[in-house]
Amino acid sequence: MTERSRPSVFWILAGIALPLVAVIAKFRFYDPEKMPRTGSVIIAPNHFSNIDPVLVGSAVWYLGRLPRFLAKASILRVPILGWLLRRSGQIPVERGGVSRSVESLKAAAEMVSHGRALIVYPEGSLTRDPDLWPMRGKTGAVRLALEYDLPVVPVAHWGTQDVMPRYSNKISFFPRHTIHIKIGDPVDLSAFTGRPLTNAILVGATAVVMDAITHLLEDLRGEKAPEIRWNPADHNQNETGKF
Template identity: 60%
Template sequence: MPNQAAEKTVGFRALAAVLVPFLSSIAKIEFTDPQKLPTTGAFVLSPNHYSNIDPVIMGWSIWKLGRAPRFLAKASLFRVPVVGAVLRGTGQIPVERAGSVRGSEPLKAANELVEKGNAVIIYPEGTLTRDPQIWPMRGKTGAVRMALEQNLPIIPAAHWGTQAVMARYSNKISLFPRKTIKVAFGDPVDLSEFRGKPINSALLTAATELVMADITALLEVLRGETAPVERWNPAAHNQKETGRFE
């Protein structure tokens, strides 16, 4: 059985000693069903994404609940002085291109993730949502691929309020007044119909849509609104605007 206390490495604790007091001064978190975040064992956490500060807020959220967050990070960042040391010291996962879980390094890290019983946060949208109303857009398949290949549960999550701390596409933090951020966790996404089958594009796309549906349902509750029936598709929108795919 992995030692869960080992999740919070010296590097993590040093980083938290700096970040947590600052974050607590500018925002507070209100949890919905925090008990749905697994207290032990490896899992993939998949939240919505609409602000550049989302990873910090989501990492802080699961830290408050006793877990230590891991993220996929560009491999090039691991070669940057100081930044690389922080990433390695906190067990982040290197990838050669943003959002990808293909390749030997992510696979090695994923195996270690399972062995050590750690959690990894993967944003299925891959980038900030392009939906005009900040609803989750069509997801990419990286989170589901890791969950299926490593036989991990995938936990949907949603948050609302980070846009008041840092607006979409902005890098400016709003310090005052102190903001309230709502965070919700869901039950593990039911991927039973996909497990044990050959992994291909169609299977990953269908499984990813289940994940995005669960994330959207959580966000609907937090916002007190109903999401559009049709999920925003950046590729289709780009084709409509330019007449071609990119």
């Protein structure tokens, strides 16, 4: 029995979202068997469109898991929608410093420890790379994985930018777009386990996760990513998202 087969508020959300998604997109999966059908897992995708959570969440549903995200707290305060999202286990992330980030981490760890799947964008925001390659990641996902011994499954997708370009909120309905999604093997973080979670350890582990996502995206795009990953700090760009 897959996780999604159990009655839950997700059935309501799926009933609303999936028919709309079907109008604008169709999915083509690569190595879908690599997505764990049960058990605790952190799903780590690339991120370059504001519509990514809707399409990636739909894809994860089709793979038999219930898509839960770290979501902006403001979204969870929207009437009706916010109630549905809270009831489905979405975890609010408040702006405002380290203490609130720690609270989000604890909530995420508690949720995942009960055998659930959590989608975390390691980049923290839309990539700033001009060619839509994954940029330098943030350390929240690997901190959660290393501290609580959770597997990280990398995921790459390509095509959501045709539905909604980066930085845009305008949806392209026609023609119907194909979203390519490739699932990777769990990232080997054994070199970092059992060690103090210093900044160097977290940054190193995050780079390994970002490498895994990038390699999957290279396969989908049929081209090589730049040798040096885009770092907004090197280009005087502000990053949003602290996780």
